[in-house]
Amino acid sequence: MFEDTIAAISTSALSAGAISIVRLSGKDCFDVLNRVFRCRAEKYEGYRIYYGHIVDPLNEEVVDEVLVSIFRAPHSFTGENMAEINCHGGLYITRRILTLLLSCGARQALNGEFTKRAFLNGRIDLTQAEAVNDLITADSHGSARLAVNSLSGSVSRLLKPLISDLEQVIAHIEVNIDYPEYDDNGIITASEIAPLMDDWLSRCDRILQAAESTMIIREGIRTVIVGKPNVGKSSLLNALLAQDKAIVSEYAGTTRDLVEGDIHLGNVTLHLIDTAGIHKSDDYVESIGIQKSLQALQQAQLVIVILDGSAPLDQQDQEILARTESRNRIVVYNKADIERHDGQICVSALNGDVEQLVERINEMFASSQLALDQPVLSNERQISLMRQAREYISQAQLQLSDGIPLDLLNEDIQAAYRCLKEILGQYSREDLLDGIFSRFCVGK
Numbered sequence: 001m002f003e004d005t006i007a008a009i010s011t012s013a014l015s016a017g018a019i020s021i022v023r024l025s026g027k028d029c030f031d032v033l034n035r036v037f038r039c040r041a042e043k044y045e046g047y048r049i050y051y052g053h054i055v056d057p058l059n060e061e062v063v064d065e066v067l068v069s070i071f072r073a074p075h076s077f078t079g080e081n082m083a084e085i086n087c088h089g090g091l092y093i094t095r096r097i098l099t100l101l102l103s104c105g106a107r108q109a110l111n112g113e114f115t116k117r118a119f120l121n122g123r124i125d126l127t128q129a130e131a132v133n134d135l136i137t138a139d140s141h142g143s144a145r146l147a148v149n150s151l152s153g154s155v156s157r158l159l160k161p162l163i164s165d166l167e168q169v170i171a172h173i174e175v176n177i178d179y180p181e182y183d184d185n186g187i188i189t190a191s192e193i194a195p196l197m198d199d200w201l202s203r204c205d206r207i208l209q210a211a212e213s214t215m216i217i218r219e220g221i222r223t224v225i226v227g228k229p230n231v232g233k234s235s236l237l238n239a240l241l242a243q244d245k246a247i248v249s250e251y252a253g254t255t256r257d258l259v260e261g262d263i264h265l266g267n268v269t270l271h272l273i274d275t276a277g278i279h280k281s282d283d284y285v286e287s288i289g290i291q292k293s294l295q296a297l298q299q300a301q302l303v304i305v306i307l308d309g310s311a312p313l314d315q316q317d318q319e320i321l322a323r324t325e326s327r328n329r330i331v332v333y334n335k336a337d338i339e340r341h342d343g344q345i346c347v348s349a350l351n352g353d354v355e356q357l358v359e360r361i362n363e364m365f366a367s368s369q370l371a372l373d374q375p376v377l378s379n380e381r382q383i384s385l386m387r388q389a390r391e392y393i394s395q396a397q398l399q400l401s402d403g404i405p406l407d408l409l410n411e412d413i414q415a416a417y418r419c420l421k422e423i424l425g426q427y428s429r430e431d432l433l434d435g436i437f438s439r440f441c442v443g444k
Contacts, residue, residue: 002080002117005029007101008109009094010084010443017089022097023443025114028105029081030070035104036097037068037085044083046072054087054097057104064093078114079121109443119425126425127155130379134218140264142217146378154375155382158207159420162389165200166417169193173410190400193409197397204390211377211386216365218378220262220269224300226324228316231308232334235349237261237274242352265358268365270302302328302364304357309333309346330364332357382423389419 005026011017024033030044039052048070054063064087071082087097102108110116112133119129131150138144225233241261263270297303303324307317321331333346347354377383396412 002026005032005106006109006113006117007032007098007106008114008443009098010114011089011094016091020087020089020094021443022085022087022094022101023109023114024083024085024101024106025076025078025080025109025117026106027080029083032101032105033068033083033085036063036100037066039068044070044072046070046075054085054100056100063096063100064088066097074121074123077123078117079123080117114443125153125156127378127382127423128153129425130381134378140217140269142268146214146218146376149375150378155377156424158375158377159423162200162203163417163420165196166413166420169196170410170413170417173406173413190403190406193406194397194400197393197400201390201393201397204386204393207377208383208386208390210374211383214376214378215380215383216268220271221301221365222273222299223270223302223304224273224297225304225306226297226320227306228308228314228320231306232349233274233306236304236306236332236334236347236354236357237272239347239349239352239354240270240272240358266362268361270361273300297324297327300327302330302361305329305331306334306349307331308335309344310335330357330360377423385419385423389416392416392419 005024005028007022007024010021010023011019033044035057036054037050037052038055039050041050044050050068050070052066052068054066055061056063067086069084069086071077071084073080073082076082085097087093098108115124115129115132118124119126124132128151131147135144135147135151138147225236227233240263261272263272305320305324307313313321330345333344334349345356345360347357377386392412392415396409396416399409399412
């Protein structure tokens with residue numbers, strides 16, 4: 001499919017390391033390699049590692065001592081002939097080897113081009129291609145597990161039964177339309193399609209519900225810490241992050257702007273936001289901070305309401321509790337070293353004692369971990385297409401109940417079918433592919 005040979009540095013090109021890998025892939029991969037690599041082998045065999053030296057072909061100057069891994073088409077990552085040069089990790093050496101390959105006929109790879117070739121050569125589907133980048137960028141155990149599952153082809157296995165069911169319905173309808181004289185094929189009726197559509201929508205809903213849980217794992221929870229001034233919000237943020245991120249003082253109103261940080265817990269990642277104390281203030285700057293706090297509260301997926309455990313609730317506490325009553329929240333009593341509240345979540349933020357709160361958060365999102373071991377949609381592109389497919393079938397179902405002829409329903413059913421196939425990259429547009437693969441690093 002591809003006439004040119006591409007090359008790129010697959011390890012970090014911005015910092016030195018013990019080892020670097022320079023990748024080659026394409027029809028003339030081994031011809032390009034032969035111009036710069038000297039070893040005893042007369043012919044490269046697939047799945048072998050060869051010891052030798054990279055040299056400058058102009059003067060045979062030795063550039064580095066290397067190991068070269070050989071992969072022959074179609075049994076390689078890209079489906080093409082491939083070579084990976086394992087060299088010493090100095091920035092100068094790595095870049096010089098790449099320069100030599102480019103001067104000997106290779107082309108600098110574009111972002112994500114190795115994985116794009118793997119997809120276009122049929123080695124992986126589009127969801128697996130996305131999983132490669134997800135695995136590279138994973139910042140937690142949960143995110144990595146999701147990526148590994150998708151990389152194994154789990155999304156394809158999840159969708160194939162749904163796609164197959166739609167294919168059968170479409171085939172029956174089209175045969176009935178185009179060849180009504182062939183009675184042997186059976187005439188499919190509205191009464192036969194209706195239960196199929198009901199079952200299909202139920203399965204689709206379960207898939208979407210599981211996908212929402214995994215997005216929590218993948219993207220984290222936007223979590224806002226709220227409370228009245230001087231109740232310990234900044235101390236709690238610092239305790240959870242295990243660093244002095246926010247300024248803490250005995251004076252009320254110290255925090256006047258949003259302070260943010262991320263924490264990876266056992267079951268979820270929190271994007272923590274410390275806010276200005278919510279209360280009425282005549283101070284212009286402080287009032288701006290309070291307004292930002294209210295805006296952050298509206299956007300929060302989880303709210304941690306912090307109360308002073310050493311004093312009875314006052315009007316400000318009651319107003320904050322009322323404001324957050326309908327939200328997904330955890331109420332925490334701070335200064336638990338002064339007075340314990342049985343049955344409540346108690347912390348001592350100043351002393352770093354936040355175990356009860358961490359346990360409660362992990363309990364809240366424990367169910368999301370169950371999705372890690374199941375095939376699941378793993379990003380907004382996939383989820384959006386699945387929602388579109390569901391909408392098309394739901395629309396067809398309504399039309400079916402109104403007595404609309406089956407040949408008119410077929411357009412919506414086919415649209416749903418195309419959405420599912422596009423998740424796997426089988427109806428992908430070129431601009432869609434470019435957008436997905438441009439987010440990859442150059443050597444992937």
